[in-house]
Structure formats: C-alpha cells, structure tokens
Amino acid sequence: MSRLIEALKKGHGEASDLIFNSLADEGQSDTPQPEPQAAPEPVAVALTVPPVEPAQFRQRPLDEVRCLSLRLSAMSPLLPFDSNQHRGASEQYRILRTKIVQHIRQPRMIVISSAGPGDGKSVTAINLAGALSLKAEANVLLMDGDFRRSSVAGLLGLPDTPGITEVLRGASSLEEGLIQIEQFPNLHVLPAGEHCKNPVELLDSAAWRSLCARLRESYKYIIVDSPPIAAVADYDLIQAACDAVIMVVRPDHTDRNLCFKALGSVPKDKLTGVVLNCVEHWFLDGAYHYGYSYHY
Secondary structure (H helix, E strand, C coil): CHHHHHHHHCCCCCCCCCCCCCCCCCCCCCCCCCCCCCCCCCCCCCCCCCCCCCHHHCCCCHHHCEEECCCCCCCCCCCCCCCCCCHHHHHHHHHHHHHHHCCCCCCCEEEEEECCCCCCHHHHHHHHHHHHHCCCCCCEEEEECCCCCCCHHHHHCCCCCCCHHHHHHCCCCHHHHCEEECCCCCEEEECCCCCCCCCHHHHCCHHHHHHHHHHHHHCCEEEEECCCCCCCHHHHHHHHCCCEEEEEECCCCCCHHHHHHHHHHCCCCCEEEEEECCCCCCCCHHHHCCCCCCCC
C-alpha cells in the first residue's frame, strides 16, 4: 500500500480510481479461510487539479478574426513605410526593428511607455508593430493596454470595441476582439475596449495571465501600448507580464525629472532602450547625409 500511495503522490494531478476486487470461493474449496481482518484506515492523498483554461482564450481558426482596412490621412505619421514624406522616420523604425530582432535576449512581448502623456508612445508602438509585421515570417499583435486613455483604435480608424476589456470580462471571445489589418496582413490589433474606470482588477487576475499566455502561443511579437511609467498601477501589472520595456522620450516635451525617475523605476533586466521622438534635426544628418529626422 505504501508504494501505491507514493505512486499517487507522483501523479502530478492525474486522478486515479482505486478499484479493489475481493474474490471468494463461496464453498468451492475445503481449505479454511482466514478470518477477515479490519480494513486499514483511509489515507488522505492530495491531488492537484490543473486550472481550466477560460473558454474565450481557447484557440480558434484565424479566419474567424475580422479583417478591416486602415483609415489614415495622407499626412499621418502612422505606418509611414510607403511614404516618401516620412522616409527618414520609416528608416529609423526599421533600425529599431533590427535592434529588437537581433537583441541577445530575444524579447517577444514588449511594452512601449513614456514618462508622461504626449511623448508619442502610441505612435511609436503602432509604427514599431507595423515595421515588425513587414517581415514575411513575423506574426505581430499590437495591444492597446492604456485603458484609461486608449488611442490606438482611434488613431488607426478602427472600432474601439470589443477589445481587451470585454475579453477579460468574458463578454467576448479573443477572436471577436482581434482585428487583422488589410494593408498589413501580418499585423493584428487588439483594442483596449470599453472605457474602464479601474482596470487594475482586470489586470490583476488569472484571466489576464491566461490571455498573455494564449497570445504568446499565437504571435511572434506582441507590442503593448501601456500607460506612462509609474503613473498608475496598470503599468506595473502590464510590465510584469512582458519581456522588455522601451521608453519614448520627446526632447521638447518630456519633463527631465520625470524622465530620470521613470528610467530608474524600470527593472534593469527589462529596460531595452530609449526612443527619441520628434527629433527635427538629427545630429548625424551632416555627417552621413541620410536625413534621419522625425518631424511629425
């Protein structure tokens, strides 16, 4: 019996039924039978049952994902990869893509944040996701994790709902929230969803962790537009689920003290780099004549 108990303890959560069959001769043998002994006392065995994955996170065919077209103006700084007007910015985002792809730690789920609002983190997140999706083998997801001031869907001309909020609440499936971009077939967008007054409860939950695990199975790169660093607890919960943090700084806008404070609060093993946004005259222009500039 002790060996049986040991085997059950090594089962790692797999329930086993113990069936005991008692065989009696019922008088077919003259051999005297031993008197029955008292049954041993039951032994409690702890069995760990694995958590059940929520139904809305189970994989479905990607053809169920809605495919929508972007609605951008000709002067928009978003996804400038076929525009001569923003050729310098386009090249810079490709350089940023290369640095991520060749990074020694190979980050896959990346937070794009800033020290405060207005630094251009949403624009950077959208353009970085677009640059990554241009690679033929890349399957990229752009997530709007700024629930309090969501802007990704509005900037791209896409519907706000359903999104992450509805998915985490169980009101919509993940596939219902995802949007495939017609002009960028490798790029999917997951909007923030309906405005949420206190998203901490949604992010500090098993549903959020299950969603992140499900997305990692489906996408090579996940770019998350998060709230500003240290502004709200939402950022900390998002950052904890990701592999890397990229901070966006705007020289003519970002508060210097907030910038250094934000940089110091990011875990050193996750701080992957800093992006300078809206740099009108790049100091390398005169030396290399490549015209690297960000003038939005």
